[in-house]
Amino acid sequence: xxxxxxxxxxxxxxxxxxxxxxxxxxxxxxxxxxxxxxxxxxxxxxxxxxxxxxxxxxxxxxxxxxxxxxxxxxxxxxxxxxxxxxxxxxxxxxxxxxxxxxxxxxxxxxxxxxxxxxxxxxxxxxxxxxxxxxxxxxxxxxxxxxxxxxxxxxxxxxxxxxxxxxxxxxxxxxxxxxxxxxxxxxxxxxxxxxxxxxxxxxxxxxxxxxxxxxxxxxxxxxxxxxxxxxxxxxxxxxxxxxxxxxxxxxxxxxxxxxxxxxxxxxxxxxxxxxxxxxxxxxxxxxxxxxxxxxxxxxxxxxxxxxxxxxxxxxxxxxxxxxxxxxxxxxxxxxxxxxxxxxxxxxxxxxxxxxxxxxxxxxxxxxxxxxxxxxxxxxxxxxxxxxxxxxxxxxxxxxxxxxxxxxxxxxxxxxxxxxx
Ligand code: HAM
Numbered sequence: 380x381x382x383x384x385x386x387x388x389x390x391x392x393x394x395x396x397x398x399x400x401x402x403x404x405x406x407x408x409x410x411x412x413x414x415x416x417x418x419x420x421x422x423x424x425x426x427x428x429x430x431x432x433x434x435x436x437x438x439x440x441x442x443x444x445x446x447x448x449x450x451x452x453x454x455x456x457x458x459x460x461x462x463x464x465x466x467x468x469x470x471x472x473x474x475x476x477x478x479x480x481x482x483x484x485x486x487x488x489x490x491x492x493x494x495x496x497x498x499x500x501x502x503x504x505x506x507x508x509x510x511x512x513x514x515x516x517x518x519x520x521x522x523x524x525x526x527x528x529x530x531x532x533x534x535x536x537x538x539x540x541x542x543x544x545x546x547x548x549x550x551x552x553x554x555x556x557x558x559x560x561x562x563x564x565x566x567x568x569x570x571x572x573x574x575x576x577x578x579x580x581x582x583x584x585x586x587x588x589x590x591x592x593x594x595x596x597x598x599x600x601x602x603x604x605x606x607x608x609x610x611x612x613x614x615x616x617x618x619x620x621x622x623x624x625x626x627x628x629x630x631x632x633x634x635x636x637x638x639x640x641x642x643x644x645x646x647x648x649x650x651x652x653x654x655x656x657x658x659x660x661x662x663x664x665x666x667x668x669x670x671x672x673x674x675x676x677x678x679x680x681x682x683x684x685x686x687x688x689x690x691x692x693x694x695x696x697x698x699x700x701x702x703x704x705x706x707x708x709x710x711x712x713x714x715x716x717x718x719x720x721x722x723x724x725x726x727x728x729x730x731x732x733x734x735x736x737x738x739x740x741x742x743x744x745x746x747x748x749x750x751x752x753x754x755x756x757x758x759x760x761x762x763x764x765x766x767x768x769x770x771x772x773x774x775x776x777x778x779x780x781x782x783x784x785x786x787x788x789x790x791x792x793x794x795x796x797x798x
Contacts (some may be wrong), residue, residue, distance in 0.1 A: 385495075385503025392702040400690075403702030405506070408686055409488055412508040415531040416486040419523065423486045424469030428492075432457035434466045438669060440638030441571065446493040448503075459493035463683065464509045465663070466670060467578055472513050472679075473671035481514030481677075484661025500655035500688045510657075510784050513667065518610055521643045521680060522617035528647060528658055528682050529618075529626045535689070536698040541656055542657060544655070545630035546615070546645045549661065552634055555601055573598065573634040597757065602631045614643065639663040643680065649692050657692060658684035708793050709751030710737040711761040713744045720762045720769060725787070728760070731790040751776065758793050 382388060389402035413423070432449050439462065443600030449459035464487050472483060487509045495501055510527055512520045525544055532542055532582045552573065556566050569622060572587045576598070585595035603779040607615065607629040618627055627645075635644040648654070660682025708728055713722045721737065728735045736754055738747055751759050756776060763770045765785060771789040774781040784792045 382618065383503070385497040387502065387504065388660055401702065404690060404693075404699055405686065406504075407700065408508075408689065409703070411534045412486075412488060412531055412684070415527060415534050416508075416510055418530065419484070419510075421484045421486040421527075423487065424468070424471065425489060426461070426464060426471055426486050428461055428490065429458050430461055430467060432459045434470070434670070435459055435462060436637060437468055438666065439452045439463065440636060441482065441754075442636045443575065444492065446495045448492040448494045453689065454535075461489065462491055462493045463637075464489045464491065464507065464639075465511070465681065465683075466644070468509070468511055468513075468681075469667045469670040469679070473667050473675040476514070476675055476677060482520060483513040484511075484514075486510040500691060502687055506686040508684040508686075509681060511679060513679040514677045515680075516678040518613050518643075519617065522609075522614045524660065524680055525614065525618060525627065525645060525735050526621055528645075528660070528684065529621045529623050532647065532657070532686060532689075535693055537692070537696065539625035540650060541692070541696060542549055542626070542647055542649050544645050544647050545633045546611060546627050546643065547629070547633040547635075548608050548611055548642065549634065549644050550610070550642050551631065560592060566636050569640075570634050571591070571636060572634040577632060588726070604632045605629055605631055610643065635659060635661055637663075639664055639669070643684070646757045647684070654688050654692055657688045658682050685784045704711060704736075704754045705734055706735040706754045706756040707758065708735045709747070709754060709756040709759045711744065711751070711759050712737060712741075713747070713761060715741050717762045717764065720764075724762055724771060724786075728790060728793060731794070733790070733793055759795060766776050771795065 383756060387400045389405055390399045391403050392403045394401055432447070436444055443462050447459045447462055449457065452458050463493065468485065468487070476483070488506060489509065490504060490506050491735050492504050494503060497503065510524065512524060525546070528544060552570065553566070557563070558571055569591055572584055575631060576584050581595060588595055588598060611629050615624065615627060615629065618624055633644060634645045635646070640661040641664045642662030646656045647658040648656055660680070662678070662680040664678040667679055668676055710721055710725050712718050725735050725737055736756065738750065748759065758766065758776060759774045763772045769786050770783050772781065772783050773789065773792050
């Protein structure tokens with residue numbers, strides 16, 4: 380039985396095949412993202428992986444709707460696996476916003492599903508670090524979001540030489556469109572052409588733009604001029620005060636494909652331009668109102684950072700650490716008469732927070748020791764009954780130094796506190 384195209388198997392390292400993904404690396408990503416979010420005071424949330432189809436039609440925009448993993452369930456409901464978390468967040472916040480002080484700062488680590496053509500950096504399932512702020516219209520929140528995205532990437536060892544946040548403004552593009560075009564029903568269509576500008580042949584974009592009354596050259600001129608709006612200037616200044624100016628660049632080549640963005644938008648890219656976007660986000664001040672049928676109106680903004688592109692980038696820059704079993708202690712049971720007492724020791728060490736391994740069945744002492752080395756355990760420990768009271772013989776596998784410690788001192792020694 381084969382797995383479905385665009386889906387992944389996650390194995391513990393060392394990986395058995397180049398075609399599988401590392402469960403250890405995934406865990407590392409999640410923990411690093413969680414730590415970054417915590418530094419910024421964000422709280423974790425999650426929604427259901429399956430939502431009413433209606434949640435995404437109209438609200439997310441044509442591109443995502445075309446990629447929905449949707450079906451009719453046994454209760455005749457039109458449903459879809461979530462392609463993104465933002466509409467669920469808007470629904471959840473709208474339902475209970477009175478219970479939370481504003482601004483609401485939440486993050487999530489959902490698995491998302493998009494039925495798109497499998498290609499480099501794009502699969503049918505991915506995990507995304509989502510961080511959003513709701514109930515804050517001030518541009519200080521926009522800068523805070525960008526700073527979090529930057530710090531989340533820096534936490535993996537990436538620097539300003541590796542990535543850049545391309546900062547743009549839907550408002551600037553909105554003004555551009557309306558100065559030249561009277562029909563706002565075609566505005567989103569226009570945004571989608573701009574969004575694809577870098578991925579499509581110029582003739583094709585040119586042709587589509589002409590149908591809306593724009594010339595390719597005037598679009599390019601607007602992007603090349605890159606005149607930052609006062610809003611973008613204030614955000615850049617805010618980031619510069621934190622020493623993060625090198626990580627952002629005003630760039631109107633970014634507009635974002637999703638329909639709901641209203642203000643600041645941004646995408647993070649590797650500087651060599653080898654990979655697809657690492658992250659993307661922006662302000663979406665009308666989505667909560669739209670999802671709640673007008674009942675709740677809250678400004679909002681946030682971003683999503685995918686695991687697929689980020690892992691590709693970290694691998695290419697050799698920034699992924701070596702992952703192992705993380706065994707603190709391998710308990711040697713060389714005399715089967717001591718198995719029960721060894722189990723008592725194992726339980727004692729595990730209760731103290733140490734990771735302990737041992738052989739379930741009788742095994743020659745040299746085999747047990749070999750296994751301890753294979754697992755890269757920090758120490759071996761074995762029960763010693765040679766004295767009056769049970770003691771523990773501890774060996775440091777790096778220095779190969781061995782010593783006999785009292786039962787009650789074993790934890791201290793093995794946790795590296797006893798010297
Ligand atoms: P998005 O640009 O669709 O935004 O996705 C964000 C990131 O998720 C992308 O930059 C990319 O790294 C990753 N990603 C997206 N689709 C795939 C895929 N098929 N395979 C692998 N990685 C993928 C959103 O989803 C917005 N909801 C983000 C947001 C949160 N905006 C405000 N708050």
